[in-house]
Amino acid sequence: MGFDIRVVGGGLAGSEAALSLARLGVSVELWEMRPLRKTDIHETDRFGELVCSNSLGSEALRDARGLLKAELRLLGSAVVACADASRLPAGKAFAVDKNQFSRLVTQSIQSNPLISIRREEYRQLDSSVPTILATGPLTSPDLLVELRERLGRENLFFYDAVAPSIWAHSVDRESSFLSSRGGDAADYLNCPLTREEYYAFVHALQSARRHLPVSPNEQKYFEGCLPVEEIARRGDDALRFGPMRPIGLRERPDDCFAVIQLRKENREGTVLGLVGLQTSLAIAEQQRVLAMIPALRNVEFVRYGLIHRNAFVRGPSVLSQDLQLKSFERIWAAGQLCGVDGYMESTALGLVAALNSAATLRGFPRAVFSVHTMTGLLVDFVTRETDDFQPTNANYGLLPLEAGPKQKAVDREAFAFVALEQIRHIADEVEGWDTNKTAR
Numbered sequence: 001m002g003f004d005i006r007v008v009g010g011g012l013a014g015s016e017a018a019l020s021l022a023r024l025g026v027s028v029e030l031w032e033m034r035p036l037r038k039t040d041i042h043e044t045d046r047f048g049e050l051v052c053s054n055s056l057g058s059e060a061l062r063d064a065r066g067l068l069k070a071e072l073r074l075l076g077s078a079v080v081a082c083a084d085a086s087r088l089p090a091g092k093a094f095a096v097d098k099n100q101f102s103r104l105v106t107q108s109i110q111s112n113p114l115i116s117i118r119r120e121e122y123r124q125l126d127s128s129v130p131t132i133l134a135t136g137p138l139t140s141p142d143l144l145v146e147l148r149e150r151l152g153r154e155n156l157f158f159y160d161a162v163a164p165s166i167w168a169h170s171v172d173r174e175s176s177f178l179s180s181r182g183g184d185a186a187d188y189l190n191c192p193l194t195r196e197e198y199y200a201f202v203h204a205l206q207s208a209r210r211h212l213p214v215s216p217n218e219q220k221y222f223e224g225c226l227p228v229e230e231i232a233r234r235g236d237d238a239l240r241f242g243p244m245r246p247i248g249l250r251e252r253p254d255d256c257f258a259v260i261q262l263r264k265e266n267r268e269g270t271v272l273g274l275v276g277l278q279t280s281l282a283i284a285e286q287q288r289v290l291a292m293i294p295a296l297r298n299v300e301f302v303r304y305g306l307i308h309r310n311a312f313v314r315g316p317s318v319l320s321q322d323l324q325l326k327s328f329e330r331i332w333a334a335g336q337l338c339g340v341d342g343y344m345e346s347t348a349l350g351l352v353a354a355l356n357s358a359a360t361l362r363g364f365p366r367a368v369f370s371v372h373t374m375t376g377l378l379v380d381f382v383t384r385e386t387d388d389f390q391p392t393n394a395n396y397g398l399l400p401l402e403a404g405p406k407q408k409a410v411d412r413e414a415f416a417f418v419a420l421e422q423i424r425h426i427a428d429e430v431e432g433w434d435t436n437k438t439a440r
């Protein structure tokens with residue numbers, strides 16, 4: 001083996017991991033399947049391609065993503081350095097020239113003598129080679145099949161579904177009522193259905209045309225975020241005991257058999273989201289089926305529900321605290337595959353996987369990120385046992401209860417001050433590693 005570790009995936013996490021490892025003197029074989037195998041979204045064969053927006057979030061330390069970027073800078077993130085060099089004026093937001101950014105990341109990788117590039121699709125876990133898996137939300141189908149077999153079907157999610165948003169003015173107020181299942185009644189507008197209306201709605205959902213990126217056999221949804229038509233398919237009554245249950249509402253019409261709840265999506269209350277009604281139905285079908293609800297007969301959509309590929313593992317079940325796969329020693333996961341969401345979050349978990357794998361391979365003490373840092377909160381989130389695992393971006397609400405006050409009361413400046421102190425300490429520790437030690 002002419003290298004110390006293999007990194008699979010040259011997106012944000014994989015590029016950060018490869019460049020961080022090289023900085024520590026660890027040689028890397030970086031696998032990237034593009035351009036031989038394309039994803040549905042990437043457009044180039046460059047490393048570090050930003051697949052959508054050019055914003056990396058705020059710069060302010062009060063903002064969780066701002067703090068995360070500051071932590072990454074202190075830790076010497078090569079990806080953030082490329083972002084700094086590609087920055088565009090965009091007010092308080094940190095926006096970059098996407099082309100310049102990915103060109104810089106690509107140049108850094110191509111010119112690094114410790115990184116050898118292999119343009120190939122990785123299909124099978126090979127535990128004889130230390131490996132960082134950073135294949136992201138669009139992990140290739142063959143590798144997904146392999147991960148499902150090796151990690152267990154219940155630990156791998158393939159899709160995320162999003163619920164539609166509608167204009168509040170298009171809801172029929174005569175056919176709806178304000179009430180919540182606890183909390184302020186004014187927070188939810190409820191669209192009731194009678195028994196007949198409910199079953200007609202369910203049957204329409206069961207037969208409606210879906211918009212699916214792949215064949216139904218390949219589908220695997222996150223159970224906590226099932227599309228409404230998928231729930232309907234599991235039984236005529238599943239929805240009325242699930243997201244459309246009418247219980248807990250203090251006031252409701254006598255013939256209310258099931259209910260669809262609408263929740264404000266902006267401060268003004270002009271846009272409402274359909275609670276728990278994420279969907280993968282074709283657009284025309286969303287219009288047709290939702291208009292069967294009396295209160296939504298004239299519904300106007302702000303955004304249609306949609307489904308998108310988002311592969312991620314159930315971190316708490318399959319990852320150790322150092323992001324190693326519990327069932328495969330010396331294979332680490334990194335980036336969005338771990339269950340974080342966002343460019344900077346993925347970069348952060350690429351950097352952490354690099355430090356952890358370097359520590360293991362070289363026998364250094366592992367750098368531990370506490371929950372008093374934003375990076376540590378992300379690591380904690382993807383590895384802490386929970387019933388309801390759903391990908392997250394960086395935010396102050398990740399703070400575990402025992403570690404401090406919850407989001408509203410968090411003194412963000414104080415949190416950031418402590419976080420940056422701790423990260424400086426970790427950066428100093430890593431600086432002191434004797435990177436001339438040979439890999440084991």
Ligand SMILES: Cc1cc2nc3c(=O)[nH]c(=O)nc-3n(C[C@H](O)[C@H](O)[C@H](O)COP(=O)(O)OP(=O)(O)OC[C@H]3O[C@@H](n4cnc5c(N)ncnc54)[C@H](O)[C@@H]3O)c2cc1C
Pocket residue numbers: 008009010011012013014031032033034039041042049050051052053054055120121122123134135136137138139140143308309310334335336337341342343344346347
């Ligand atoms: C459609 C979409 C839009 C998004 N928009 C945003 C946004 O606007 N802002 C934001 O902050 N986040 C966004 N995200 C979320 C996420 O942060 C990014 O997708 C981010 O790029 C994830 O980083 P990553 O390194 O984990 O994965 P990626 O950046 O996707 O990198 C993974 C790499 O692995 C390669 N690969 C996959 N399978 C294999 C294989 N078997 N062998 C070899 N190589 C392989 C891929 O080609 C890719 O280059 C979006 C996600 C999606 C799916």
